[in-house]
Amino acid sequence: MFEVIDLKGPQLPAISFRLGAGELVCLSGPSGAGKTLLLRALADLDANSGRVVLDGVPRPQITAPLWRRQVAYLPAESRWWAATVGEHFPDVQQSLLTELGFAPDVGSWQVERLSSGERQRLALARMLANQPRVLLLDEPTANLDPENIGIVERLVTEYIRVQQAACLWVTHAPEQIARIADRALYLDAGRISERKAA
Amino acid sequence: MIQLSLLDLSIAALLVIALAFTSARIYPGLARQLLVAALRTAIQLTLIGLILKALFANANLLWVALMAMVMLAVAGREVMARQHRRFAGRWGYGIGAVSMFISSFTVALFALIVVIGNDPWYQPQYAIPLLGMLLGNTMNGISLALDRLTQSAWEMRETIEARLILGHRAEDAVSDIRRQVFRSGLIPIINAMAAAGIVSLPGMMTGQILAGAEPTEAVKYQILIMFLISAGAGFGTLAAVHLGVRRLFDERQRLRLDRLQRQV
The missing domain is CATH 4.10.860 (DNA Excision Repair, Uvrb; Chain A)
Incomplete structure (x- = not known):
């Protein structure tokens, strides 16, 4: 359902792969191999060339804002532009936050007082509120404690299963790959290769 | 005198x-x-x-126009030189020069033909000083605003992209920055108007009075100039910010900071 053919950027070598519906694929590789650049190119944040197809529709046929809602990128560090949590979520989606285990008054929480775990879970919720078809997660649990790692992993795997979405999850932890991945890809020296998920 | x-x-x-x-x-x-x-x-x-x-x-339209173009060219260079991070290539010059051309020249023409109503309208004794004052102030507003725009975009790139990622349109992703930038371009002239006559006696009026003009007449000209300047600087800043924001993003609404170059 998500097809990438010869995707290339200024510092990104040509890369091809595909993700199936309901599939969670982990991506690893040495730092500097271009994992973040790959995710950014897929979300169409940097200039790039090549063919990317979502559910049979080539990227140029979808407007950029709509594309980024459907092919959603979660950077390693989340950014917030307003003072309270609620300002980052359109009104109708407040219910989603309660479903995700946040207190009903979460909308009025101050962003700067959030713990790193809360920040990351809220960033994920903010992204999932758009109901993306493809999730591009850049080390989403790197700064989290085991409990929050578990919450994020459950949230994502559940979403993918229910929505039949696809996910490319960058991680360096072999035990995490073993826990969540259907498949594992390895990016190094401009080549992407299949690795057996343990 | x-x-x-x-x-x-x-x-x-x-x-x-x-x-x-x-x-x-x-x-x-x-x-x-x-x-x-x-x-x-x-x-x-x-x-x-x-x-x-x-x-x-010799009040010749051609000479007046030539003089005006030289003034615009120099002002455009000045705007470019004042950017900490400016748009690379001809855009670095073009955005400032085009915005100044649109605002200053339109306001100057309006003032010369409609308000002052001289014959001929391009009489250099009126046209050149008027355009000069307009360009000078518009240049200040535009260079402040453009400098602030590119600097803010650079510093807040991650926040801007955080909004793009969520499917916000480029103009929404920079709406807060845009507001602040427009404000910073307009603050000098707002302050000047608010303080005129109380804290400061504006230069043009002072000059006219020193040259022997009737103070009440000098004041009328000063008020006219203040209004023209605020319109020129305001519309010029609007145009520059609009063009600048467009240049910051490409057709796929990507934030293109690679289009900026740092002043050495």
Whole structure:
């Protein structure tokens, strides 16, 4: 359902792969191999060339804002532009936050007082509120404690299963790959290769 | 009007030299800059005096237009030079120059034809000083705004992209920055208007009074100029911010900071 053919950027070598519906694929590789650049190119944040197809529709046929809602990128560090949590979520989606285990008054929480775990879970919720078809997660649990790692992993795997979405999850932890991945890809020296998920 | 002699100006120049001399030990580079700037003022103003004299003697639309274009070209360069991070290539010059052209020239034409209503409308004695004041102030507003725009985009790139990622349109992703930038471009003229006559006596009016004009007449011209300047600076800043924001993003609404280059 998500097809990438010869995707290339200024510092990104040509890369091809595909993700199936309901599939969670982990991506690893040495730092500097271009994992973040790959995710950014897929979300169409940097200039790039090549063919990317979502559910049979080539990227140029979808407007950029709509594309980024459907092919959603979660950077390693989340950014917030307003003072309270609620300002980052359109009104109708407040219910989603309660479903995700946040207190009903979460909308009025101050962003700067959030713990790193809360920040990351809220960033994920903010992204999932758009109901993306493809999730591009850049080390989403790197700064989290085991409990929050578990919450994020459950949230994502559940979403993918229910929505039949696809996910490319960058991680360096072999035990995490073993826990969540259907498949594992390895990016190094401009080549992407299949690795057996343990 | 009391005529100033070369000696009078030399005495005034002593003040600047004294300042340069005093600050030379603490800020050697600045003293040099000060002297060079003072020298430039003397030479540039003397030259423009001669040019204006020649221009006033034969009021020809072609000469007035040529003079206006030279002024615009220099102002465009000045806007570009004041950017910490400016748009690379011809955009660095183009955005400022085009915005100034749109706003200053339109407002100047409006004032000359509709408000002042001189015959011919391009009479250089009115057209050139008016355009000069408009360009000078518009240039300030535009260079402040563009500098703030590119700097903010650079500093807040991750926040801007955080919004793009969520499917916000480019113009929404920079809406807060845009507001602040527009404000920073307009604040100087708002302050000038608010303080005029109380804290400061504006230069043009003071000049007219020194030259022997009736204060109430000088005031009317000053009010006119203030209104024109605020319109020129405001519309110019609007245009520059609009063009700048468009250039910051490409057709796929990606934030293109690679289109900026840092001033060395």
